[in-house]
Amino acid sequence: MRYFVALCGGSLVAGVLMGLIIGGGLALASLAITRTWGLACVGAVLGALSFPLEFVVVGEGTDGAVAIVGTTLLAWPAMAWVAASHSADIVGVTRTRPWLRRPFLAQRLTRG
Numbered sequence: 013m014r015y016f017v018a019l020c021g022g023s024l025v026a027g028v029l030m031g032l033i034i035g036g037g038l039a040l041a042s043l044a045i046t047r048t049w050g051l052a053c054v055g056a057v058l059g060a061l062s063f064p065l066e067f068v069v070v071g072e073g074t075d076g077a078v079a080i081v082g083t084t085l086l087a088w089p090a091m092a093w094v095a096a097s098h099s100a101d102i103v104g105v106t107r108t109r110p111w112l113r114r115p116f117l118a119q120r121l122t123r124g
Contacts, residue, residue, distance in 0.1 A: 015073050022069035033062040034095055038103050048100040055102070059095025063088050 034055065041054040070084045 015075075019069065019073035022073055023066065026065040026069045029065055030059075030062040034058045034099075035102055038099055042103040051099045051103055052096040055099025056092045056096035060088065060092040063091045066091075 037058040038051060038055055041051060045051055045054065066087075067081065067084060071081050074080045
């Protein structure tokens with residue numbers, strides 16, 4: 013039961029922290045970068061840098077089981093790819109998903 017609580021609770025906390033890091037970093041980067049490819053690069057870097065939080069949780073929850081920590085290591089590029097591919101959606105400058113665009117008033121209240 014201890015491992016279950018450590019893995020579920022730890023993964024929840026790590027996921028929230030990763031979301032705050034990626035979302036906050038993209039919000040700050042969107043002030044200077046307006047192109048979607050630039051935001052994708054920033055999202056990939058933030059996703060790759062914040063994912064080691066999950067290694068800590070998995071290593072603690074499984075007492076360092078090599079196979080499980082190794083499987084988590086294989087998910088690292090996938091995390092960076094997902095963060096990169098959805099970074100424009102997070103910031104709200106997407107063109108492919110119109111339901112994610114910012115409303116007209118929010119666009120008028122932002123910079124220039």
